[in-house]
Every structure is written in C-alpha cells, then in structure tokens.
Amino acid sequence: MADDRTSEMQGILRKQRAAHNQMRPEPMALRKDRIERAMRLLKEHSEDLCKVMNADFGNRSPHQSMITDIAGTVNFGKYCLKHMDKWAKHEKRSVQFPLGLLGAKAELRYEPKGVVGILSPWNFPVNLTFGPLMQVFAAGNRAMIKPSEFTEKTSLMMKELVEEYFTPDECAVFTGGPEVAAAFSELPFDHLVFTGSTATGRKVMEAASKNLVPVTLELGGKSPVFLGESADFAKAGERIALGKMMNAGQICLAPDYLYVPESKQDEAIHGVWQGTANMYPKLRENEDYASIVTDRHFERLQEMVADARDKGAEVIEVNPGNEDFSNTNARKMPLTILKGVTEDMKAMQEEIFGPVLPVKTYGHIDEAIDYVNENDRPLGLYYFGSDSDEREKVLSRTISGGVTVNDVIFHVSMEDLPFGGVGPSGMGSYHGVEGFREFSHARSIYTQPKIDVAKLGGFKPPYGATTEKAVKSMMK
Ligand code: NAD
Numbered sequence: 001m002a003d004d005r006t007s008e009m010q011g012i013l014r015k016q017r018a019a020h021n022q023m024r025p026e027p028m029a030l031r032k033d034r035i036e037r038a039m040r041l042l043k044e045h046s047e048d049l050c051k052v053m054n055a056d057f058g059n060r061s062p063h064q065s066m067i068t069d070i071a072g073t074v075n076f077g078k079y080c081l082k083h084m085d086k087w088a089k090h091e092k093r094s095v096q097f098p099l100g101l102l103g104a105k106a107e108l109r110y111e112p113k114g115v116v117g118i119l120s121p122w123n124f125p126v127n128l129t130f131g132p133l134m135q136v137f138a139a140g141n142r143a144m145i146k147p148s149e150f151t152e153k154t155s156l157m158m159k160e161l162v163e164e165y166f167t168p169d170e171c172a173v174f175t176g177g178p179e180v181a182a183a184f185s186e187l188p189f190d191h192l193v194f195t196g197s198t199a200t201g202r203k204v205m206e207a208a209s210k211n212l213v214p215v216t217l218e219l220g221g222k223s224p225v226f227l228g229e230s231a232d233f234a235k236a237g238e239r240i241a242l243g244k245m246m247n248a249g250q251i252c253l254a255p256d257y258l259y260v261p262e263s264k265q266d267e268a269i270h271g272v273w274q275g276t277a278n279m280y281p282k283l284r285e286n287e288d289y290a291s292i293v294t295d296r297h298f299e300r301l302q303e304m305v306a307d308a309r310d311k312g313a314e315v316i317e318v319n320p321g322n323e324d325f326s327n328t329n330a331r332k333m334p335l336t337i338l339k340g341v342t343e344d345m346k347a348m349q350e351e352i353f354g355p356v357l358p359v360k361t362y363g364h365i366d367e368a369i370d371y372v373n374e375n376d377r378p379l380g381l382y383y384f385g386s387d388s389d390e391r392e393k394v395l396s397r398t399i400s401g402g403v404t405v406n407d408v409i410f411h412v413s414m415e416d417l418p419f420g421g422v423g424p425s426g427m428g429s430y431h432g433v434e435g436f437r438e439f440s441h442a443r444s445i446y447t448q449p450k451i452d453v454a455k456l457g458g459f460k461p462p463y464g465a466t467t468e469k470a471v472k473s474m475m476k
Helices: 002-023 028-044 046-057 062-087 127-138 152-165 178-185 198-209 233-249 262-279 295-310 365-374 388-397 432-438 453-457 465-475
Strands: 091-093 105-112 115-119 142-146 171-173 191-195 215-218 223-227 255-261 314-318 335-339 356-362 380-384 402-405 440-447
Touching: 002 115, 002 142, 002 178, 028 046, 028 062, 028 127, 028 152, 046 062, 046 152, 062 127, 062 233, 062 432, 115 127, 115 178, 127 142, 127 191, 127 432, 142 178, 152 171, 178 198, 191 198, 198 215, 223 233, 223 365, 233 255, 233 262, 233 335, 233 356, 255 262, 262 314, 262 335, 262 356, 295 314, 295 335, 295 356, 356 365, 365 388, 380 388, 432 440, 453 465
Parallel strands: 115 142, 115 191, 142 171, 191 215, 223 255, 223 380, 255 356, 335 356, 380 402
Antiparallel strands: 091 105, 105 440, 314 335
C-alpha cells in the first residue's frame, strides 16, 4: 500500500520534472496564470473551504477562516503578481578592475529550481499550503503538496480543487498520514518547504539530506513577550489577548509566555484578562472562538495545566461567563494563565500551541534577555514599551526569526518582510523578495572578454615577473 503511494508520487515527480525541463524557463505569463488560477480557486470556493475548516476543527469561525486562510492568501497572490517581474530581473554585478574595461560581464539570474514539495500543517491549512505555493509558482516551479491528516476534509477538498484548476504536471496534492508524509519527504525534489513542528522538521531534513534536497523549514517554538516597565499594560493585555485567543492559540507565532516586571505582574495579568473578556464574554457557544483541533491535542493541553498546578503554579482561568466546560465535547478551552511557573513544568519546556499562558517575572530586563538567550531561538519575539533604549537592548541582545514591537504576530502579515525562523525555529524564509529567491536558483554567469585575461593577469604559465607583480598588488 505504502509502496503504491510512493510509486504514484515518484511518477508525478517524474512527469512534473519532464514538463518543467521542456518549458524552462517557464514563461512569466504562465507563472502569472498559475497564481491567478490559485487565487481564483480560493475566491470561488472560499465558503466551501471555510465550511470544511469549521468541520475539521469542530468549531472555527468562518470569519476568522476568511481572514487568516482565504483573503490573506489571495492578497499574497496579488502581491506576488505585482512584484514578480521586478524580482525575476537579471542583476548586473560588478567585475574586478580592470576586467570591466576589457569587456568582461557578470550577471546573476534567478532561475526556477524545478519541482518543489510542500508539506503543510493543520493550524492554517489553506494559508500554509497556498501561501508558499504562490511564491513557488512566481519563481517558475511546479509543486507537489502533502497537506495535514488532522484537517482531513480540508485536505481532501484542496486535492479535488487543485485537480480541477491545475494539470497534474503543474501541481498535485497527496493526502495521507505520517507514512505518506515520510515517503513524500524522501522524494528527490529540487526543493522542499516544510511547515510544522521542530520535531518533525528534524525528520524531514534528515530524509531530504539523503538526496541533498535543499529545505525551507518553517517551525515553531516558544515565542516570548517582553513587557517593559514603560508598557501600557491595558493596551498590551488587549493585544496579547487577541494574538493568544485567535485560533485558540494554535498559531506558530502565538505569544507563548509573558516576561513582566515583578512589580507589574498583577497589572499585566489583569490587562490580558480584561482584553480576553472584552472580546469573548462567553466561550462555550461562541462561534468566534475556535475549538482545539483534536481530542489528543486537547488532552495534551489539559495535562500541561495539571502538571503546572501539581508543581505549584497558580492557575487563573479566564472564564468571564462562569461557564462549565467539564461536560462538553466541543474541545473549547478557556484561556488559562499560569502564575509562578518553574522550569520543571511542561508549560515551560514545550511549545504551548493552545490557550495556556505562563507568566514569568524579572527584577531587571537583563534576566529576561539572558533567559531567552539560554533557550532555543524563538520564531517570534515581542516587546511592549515606550523606552527606546530598552527596546533596542532587547532587540540587539537577543535573536529570533522575527519581531513585532508593541503587538504580537503582526510581522508575519507584512507581505514585504521575509518570514521564517532561526535554528530550532526554522531555516530559510518566504514572503518578500526573499521568498522568490528561496525558491529560485541564483545562477552566476560570467562572460570572458576576447583578450587573454589569464595571460594579462600573470596567471598563465610560464610564471614570471607579471605574476609576481599581480600577486604583490593583490596582497597590498
Ligand atoms: P507536524 O509537524 O505534526 O505536521 C506537519 C506535517 O508534517 C503534516 O503534513 C504531517 O503529515 C507531516 N508529517 C508527519 N510526520 C512526518 C514525518 N515523519 N516526515 C515528514 N512529514 C511528516 O505539525 P502540526 O502539528 O501539523 O503543526 C503544528 C506545528 O507547526 C507547531 O509546532 C507550529 O509552531 C508549527 N507551525 C509553524 C509555522 C511557521 O510558519 N513557522 C506555521 C504553522 C505551524
């Protein structure tokens, strides 16, 4: 069975590569047409896609899905269409003196790589599949996609729609569980983009290494929020609540934990409490608030809270409507703030990926900086405050994939900024011109002039005085 799937995928890869070789360099008009078709697919089936995402999650607001998965991705397609001619321009580069005078030329061309594999997760199943696809197409590639098995209905619909809008040698979707995913990651692609957890990212990179397939890894991690003394705690609380509660915290960039001044802890917690209560006075039947994706994910979060409680954390449930969550199978979980956390708690060891928010305190901001530096490099880092020296200190002394100042998550929505992690939170990036380059091969082309440059430069035997003079001048 698994072998059948593998040979099916190998067959499509061969077909796509053959078609690509025939069409190289894949005309700009065709690349644009593919992006337009992907945009049309999303526009014409936005409601159906929101419906199946809702069904896959148990509850997920169609409004939220429209913003995060459909409109955001269509907009990104528009951004690619607008900029791709400029991105694809050949760049003239300089040649060392005096080669330019002699007629030498250096040029850089961004060329398609060929067939790109896209492995996507469940949390934004459409966005994290079609988002990379837009730039994979912009760069003149073809694509094979393996979406997540946790959002099964959405994955199946994406497969059916891709089959309707694209030929299999342009784009193809393969559904299935971890076994299919593992076989997919072993295919000899020209590039592989993986979005998912750090643990699976490791396996993907190992599988890709067998064929030396270059990878872009969009992973996760614990993204900290620094609240400076100068922060407006009410406003910060509101913004943190929005970022943490969207998709019920199931966002790679969700604020994972807060780092607050000791003396401001209660004010900070109150800010988040109030911000949450303002947006979600009730949660259980509230369609705006997403469910946790599966029972397994729900249990993991419950265990994380129980573990923190057992080890001495104070657990504050943000439940403004005083609702009973115990006898429901809707997998709705209120925001749960953990006060007094210690490093032995699961909540401080793994990425949270749900509505649980540990709060750590510092006496001096340097303690928070040191803590972040001692742990895995995060995907996002957030600073709230109006003290520009402190902000610069936090930014220049830490490292993370990206940063939002005075809010959370927003940097990912800037189409012109590259999005990606660093170290355990990922490698490579897309969005911006960087995404186009990520899925292109930067090919250097040097054109030699008529004159015998090697002889003129003294590089051609028999070596002698000209050689010595050239070496001397280079060593000066
Ligand atoms: P996951 O790692 O469990 O799964 C992602 C994909 O990998 C799925 O398609 C799955 O089928 C596939 N997969 C599973 N086992 C595999 C294997 N052995 N080899 C190859 N592929 C395999 O991640 P998830 O639970 O779907 O998503 C949550 C994680 O994704 C979180 O850690 C989150 O931070 C991260 N994430 C990162 C970004 C980003 O852009 N950086 C965005 C969203 C989510």
